[in-house]
Amino acid sequence: DGGITQSPKYLFRKEGQNVTLSCEQNLNHDAMYWYRQDPGQGLRLIYYSQIVNDFQKGDIAEGYSVSREKKESFPLTVTSAQKNPTAFYLCASSILQAGGYVADTQYFGPGTRLTVL
């Protein structure tokens, strides 16, 4: 079955610690995204990537970093610089249309809940 997997499902971070969230897709999608979801707020974009070895900052990139070494994988690192990292993190992917420039429907993974201890 094609889909998006995220791991772990739950993650706990101590103060001053960096943690990495995994996102893998086997949909052959070019574009991948990371969102943060907080209660009462819409999804907020952290980073996105439309091609291997290239990515762009979203609205709330501070304190986060990503890499895109393979088309299938888009890991997110939450660094110690992120002061309020407790949230539900969602990875998504989409095809690109219009010659590879415009994204289409996003499909989401199951999410990772990060809690700061």
Place this chain on the structure above:
Amino acid sequence: EDQVTQSPEALRLQEGESSSLNCSYTVSGLRGLFWYRQDPGKGPEFLFTLYSAGEEKEKERLKATLTKKESFLHITAPKPEDSATYLCAVQAGNQFYFGTGTSLTVIP
């Protein structure tokens, strides 16, 4: 400022009581409008994509419609298993804007 607003924030229905959820948007250059269902602690599950005003799509008890300023998600004769948060998102260019969702509870 581009914005997506969903209403109501919460909706309680008796089983079988049909209703509609609203998603209004102010983005310019709409490329697509998306509806998702999200269960607690899970990722959003894709339901529909609508691309142009007048378009309608159906899936089981759900029907999504689109005008130039808003979209409706109609739920016909809902069942308790339809209880979830329904998210709306719009795409302008390569930007996606999400609403805060409508929490639907269907009471048996």
